[in-house]
Amino acid sequence: MTWNDYRTGDSDALLIYTHDNGATWSEPIRVNDDEIENGLDQYFPAVAVSPEGYVHVFFYDKRNDENNTMMEIYYAISMDGGNNWTVNINASDAAFDGNNAPHPFIGDYNGAAASDHTAYYVWCDTREGTPETGDSEIYFVAVKYGCPKCFEEEEENTE
Numbered sequence: 001m002t003w004n005d006y007r008t009g010d011s012d013a014l015l016i017y018t019h020d021n022g023a024t025w026s027e028p029i030r031v032n033d034d035e036i037e038n039g040l041d042q043y044f045p046a047v048a049v050s051p052e053g054y055v056h057v058f059f060y061d062k063r064n065d066e067n068n069t070m071m072e073i074y075y076a077i078s079m080d081g082g083n084n085w086t087v088n089i090n091a092s093d094a095a096f097d098g099n100n101a102p103h104p105f106i107g108d109y110n111g112a113a114a115s116d117h118t119a120y121y122v123w124c125d126t127r128e129g130t131p132e133t134g135d136s137e138i139y140f141v142a143v144k145y146g147c148p149k150c151f152e153e154e155e156e157n158t159e
Contacts, residue, residue, distance in 0.1 A: 003047035009037035013045035043109035050114035100129035
């Protein structure tokens, strides 16, 4: 399960997991890897687990804007069930300002999914909008993960 909260001084993406059908839960684990208490927010995380058991989290992230306004979509992967996050990467191709639409629905239309070697995410983005005109669009990204050798073996097995 993922969510965001301010327990570290700014909004961070957090995750907990259970291995016993919800009887007990892990302690919250911080997903984003920017500096703690830097005043830059991460929020609206979405999680998916791929068939090999990797945990994938996408979230809105303002780490690249010292004014904490412009946001991007970040992707994180854990290959050990959510305990450690081996990578945080920018998965979007443009920063956008959530104030560029009167009702941008930021966070309302987010969704994550994962298959072998690809994680998918859909989100609401206001890069085409202005505060005067208002505009939000739905965007999609597919993030390939895994080693190049894995893809070579997969291709060999399909021939």
